[in-house]
Amino acid sequence: MPDGEAIVASGLVRQFRKGPRAVDGIDLSVSYGEIYGFLGPNGAGKSTTVHMLTTLLPPTSGQASVAGFDIVHQGRQVRTVIGAALQEAALDPILTGREHLLLQATLQGLPKPKRVQRADELLTRVGLTEAADRRISGYSGGMKRRLDLALALVHGPRILFLDEPTTGLDLQSRTALWEEVARLAREEGITVFLTTQYLEEADALAHRVGIIDHGHIVAEDTPERLKAEIGSPTVEVVPVEHDQAELLRGTLEQFGTPVSADGTVTVQLPGGEAQLAELVRALDAASLHVASLTLHQPTLDDVFLAKTGRKLEGAADEEPEEAPADGGKRGRRGR
Amino acid sequence: MRRFAFVVRGVAWRSIHNTIVSPSIIIPSIVFPLFFFAAFAGGLSKIAQVPNFDYKPGYTAFQFTFVFLQSAAFGGVFTGFAVARDFDSGFARRLLLSAPARGGIIVGYVIGALLRWGITGSVVTVVALASGMNVPAGPGDLFALLALGVLFNLVAALWAVGLAMFLRTEQAGAVIQMPVFVVLFLAPVYVPLHLLTGWVHSVARLNPATFALEAARGLLAGTPTDIALAFGLLGGSIVLWAAFARRGLRSAERAAG
Amino acid sequence: MGAEHASVLEQIGAIARRSIVRTFRQRGLLVFPLLFPLILFAINGSALSAATRIPGFPPVSYRAFALAVPFMQGALFVAVTAGVDLARDIETGFFNRLALTPLRGGALLLGQLGGAFVVACVQAVVYLVVGVASGVGIASGAGGALVLLALSTLIAFGFAGLGTLVALRFGNGEAVQAVFPLFFVSLFLSSMALPRNLIKTPWFHDVATYNPVSYLIEGVRSLIITGWDGQALALGFGFAAALAIISLGASSLAMRSRMART
Numbered sequence A: 001m002p003d004g005e006a007i008v009a010s011g012l013v014r015q016f017r018k019g020p021r022a023v024d025g026i027d028l029s030v031s032y033g034e035i036y037g038f039l040g041p042n043g044a045g046k047s048t049t050v051h052m053l054t055t056l057l058p059p060t061s062g063q064a065s066v067a068g069f070d071i072v073h074q075g076r077q078v079r080t081v082i083g084a085a086l087q088e089a090a091l092d093p094i095l096t097g098r099e100h101l102l103l104q105a106t107l108q109g110l111p112k113p114k115r116v117q118r119a120d121e122l123l124t125r126v127g128l129t130e131a132a133d134r135r136i137s138g139y140s141g142g143m144k145r146r147l148d149l150a151l152a153l154v155h156g157p158r159i160l161f162l163d164e165p166t167t168g169l170d171l172q173s174r175t176a177l178w179e180e181v182a183r184l185a186r187e188e189g190i191t192v193f194l195t196t197q198y199l200e201e202a203d204a205l206a207h208r209v210g211i212i213d214h215g216h217i218v219a220e221d222t223p224e225r226l227k228a229e230i231g232s233p234t235v236e237v238v239p240v241e242h243d244q245a246e247l248l249r250g251t252l253e254q255f256g257t258p259v260s261a262d263g264t265v266t267v268q269l270p271g272g273e274a275q276l277a278e279l280v281r282a283l284d285a286a287s288l289h290v291a292s293l294t295l296h297q298p299t300l301d302d303v304f305l306a307k308t309g310r311k312l313e314g315a316a317d318e319e320p321e322e323a324p325a326d327g328g329k330r331g332r333r334g335r
Numbered sequence B: 001m002r003r004f005a006f007v008v009r010g011v012a013w014r015s016i017h018n019t020i021v022s023p024s025i026i027i028p029s030i031v032f033p034l035f036f037f038a039a040f041a042g043g044l045s046k047i048a049q050v051p052n053f054d055y056k057p058g059y060t061a062f063q064f065t066f067v068f069l070q071s072a073a074f075g076g077v078f079t080g081f082a083v084a085r086d087f088d089s090g091f092a093r094r095l096l097l098s099a100p101a102r103g104g105i106i107v108g109y110v111i112g113a114l115l116r117w118g119i120t121g122s123v124v125t126v127v128a129l130a131s132g133m134n135v136p137a138g139p140g141d142l143f144a145l146l147a148l149g150v151l152f153n154l155v156a157a158l159w160a161v162g163l164a165m166f167l168r169t170e171q172a173g174a175v176i177q178m179p180v181f182v183v184l185f186l187a188p189v190y191v192p193l194h195l196l197t198g199w200v201h202s203v204a205r206l207n208p209a210t211f212a213l214e215a216a217r218g219l220l221a222g223t224p225t226d227i228a229l230a231f232g233l234l235g236g237s238i239v240l241w242a243a244f245a246r247r248g249l250r251s252a253e254r255a256a257g
Numbered sequence C: 001m002g003a004e005h006a007s008v009l010e011q012i013g014a015i016a017r018r019s020i021v022r023t024f025r026q027r028g029l030l031v032f033p034l035l036f037p038l039i040l041f042a043i044n045g046s047a048l049s050a051a052t053r054i055p056g057f058p059p060v061s062y063r064a065f066a067l068a069v070p071f072m073q074g075a076l077f078v079a080v081t082a083g084v085d086l087a088r089d090i091e092t093g094f095f096n097r098l099a100l101t102p103l104r105g106g107a108l109l110l111g112q113l114g115g116a117f118v119v120a121c122v123q124a125v126v127y128l129v130v131g132v133a134s135g136v137g138i139a140s141g142a143g144g145a146l147v148l149l150a151l152s153t154l155i156a157f158g159f160a161g162l163g164t165l166v167a168l169r170f171g172n173g174e175a176v177q178a179v180f181p182l183f184f185v186s187l188f189l190s191s192m193a194l195p196r197n198l199i200k201t202p203w204f205h206d207v208a209t210y211n212p213v214s215y216l217i218e219g220v221r222s223l224i225i226t227g228w229d230g231q232a233l234a235l236g237f238g239f240a241a242a243l244a245i246i247s248l249g250a251s252s253l254a255m256r257s258r259m260a261r262t
């Protein structure tokens, strides 16, 4: 294993002509064997970063190296050590899964006898053996994503870029993909740079998370430490009788500053979960009947909220001028 | 009845509005007839020297009548494309579910086709006049020629809209266009009917478009012949294709639920 | 590991195979391009037969005169298919996938044209067979028929290069579709329907004279109606080769900037 970091970027900027400064000075470093989660809402600049790191898009300024190769001057070397599954699972609907793998193997320069073997091996690994000879047009979203992953792995890359690999997948397919990615990092020592809009995903999978918003990294650490930074958990209490909300509020004041909304009262527990018992006793003492009581551990969502002042879901909605531009670009008007 | 008019107005307005605001729709429908006019009237003018070519106003006028009717037909065909596109985009489905009087949808699209031809037909006419076309016809003849074009446009529009409602996808474009194209070109496009020979002569003799085209040429020359027959055939075609379009609408209604 | 073991030829082969497989799995889309020129040929071959009575028209049937046209129209359709296919790859991002492999731009371009090449050959054979079956004799004989196939395939290749050029520059299929009528215009404003010396209208005569498409048609036509006409063939092959070189050259430049990986 070479010394140094798998991915290093410093001051990486991409300014689109007639467009936004999609990536605005990003510094990051990813170690070999690490899974790095790049988390951000729509339009944050995740894909643009991935395109630059995978040599598909030259940066406007700044530097980056992947496996020690400069992404601008040593593009060819970079490409031989990386595999990428980009956001659009760009598959040809009229080719079969196996045909895709064989094509990819040829283009990646695998010697002829190894191609068929490698295709079989990867089909098995991503669980597509049965569907191998069916055309992509009949694949489900999850199957396409798995094939995309297999294609990225054909030439045995050491560093893998996955741009929103699970967006649009159901929970089951998502979990399956997570397991496979985790296994790749654990058993084969592959470095994974993964972008996502899902907090659970970054939380479940990534060793370290970088939160990107408007082209800036606003926070970066392990998921645990990011959450710890936000602090203690909160408790959400719903009284049986709506008119008891005020009384409930008063009771909870001994723990912190309760916030009530829609008959639900929320309070942060400075002492952590340990204070839960105390809280229940206090409710009992006040003879409050509780319909539900939920403990919320801080999530990356809270981290995002704390760092940007916005919730992750719908964060992109605040830029209405972008939605139509994008829709126009991708939408199909008449021929 | 008011609801019917409401739907007609809405659909027709949208159809013509879309045509005018999107260059990718309006430009081909103007350029194509012009281009045929240029290629035929310009490129083939020597054909007027074929022995027995006896159209007095000259080859430009001879080709103008064809392009005049062709643009009328393609006003209808392009509207058929628009209907098909509306089905692809889901707009037509919404229209079917929300229009209080669905028959008005067809009428609206057909009026849209007429307005569309109003634009393209005018351009073709202006260009033909500017290029020095002879027009021996009197005002009555010219009015009859215009009426002939309107009916021709109606027939094509009913066909195209009806078929688009049966097929309901933009990919059906060729299926809508091809037959119109073939029927048009199986009329005496380049030379008068009596100079055609071979199988095309046999087919052209029976082709209803031939009667419209010959009548139009007669009107433009100020020597109308067989006008009643041409109008009669067009009227009959309108009844026929209107019934077809109604069935298309039914089929679309069944699919839309 | 991803060292480059596959040769450039193998890369071209792999891309071409995909292009051909794809073409044949969608053969429904081939029917219209194949049929349309034949329908026009059938109609015009007869409808314009009066043109043979124009003084100075070559002493052949109009059908023989018109048989060159389907080859050209077929080439135009090939151009559109090649362009649309490539544009779709760009739109879907498949192109990015290819850009991440050691594949070279030129190899990708040539491979992409593989499907176009096969379609062009098949079309040309069909047109030739239909022409001969409809009673048109090939004045230059069997050898000439082979030369005709070669010339029309070269022409199709040149046009296909234009199709891929548009696709690479604009990156969307609609642009390619929109350019198609322009190709068509270039065909109509040529000596497609009458020999150039019989085009009377001065501006049309000038346009047809400067329009390279005229010489492509006349090259193909000379093999059918004249026999071995060195000048017409030289002009035909010359312009076809120039078209192919220019359009493919420009395409590969466009490919380089499109594949602007670092």
Ligand SMILES: Nc1ncnc2c1ncn2[C@@H]1O[C@H](COP(=O)(O)OP(=O)(O)OP(=O)(O)O)[C@@H](O)[C@H]1O
Pocket: A016, A017, A018, A019, A020, A021, A022, A040, A041, A042, A043, A044, A045, A046, A047, A048, A049, A087, A197, A322, A326
């Ligand atoms: N080719 C381009 N030209 C101009 N602007 C672009 C281009 N590509 C992306 N952008 C803009 O750059 C910004 C960042 O886009 P990017 O695709 O990197 O976001 P993202 O984080 O991947 O979002 P998503 O979650 O929607 O995929 C957006 O505002 C987008 O509109």
Ligand SMILES: [Mg+2]
Pocket: A046, A047, A048, A087, A163, A164
């Ligand atoms: Mg993205």
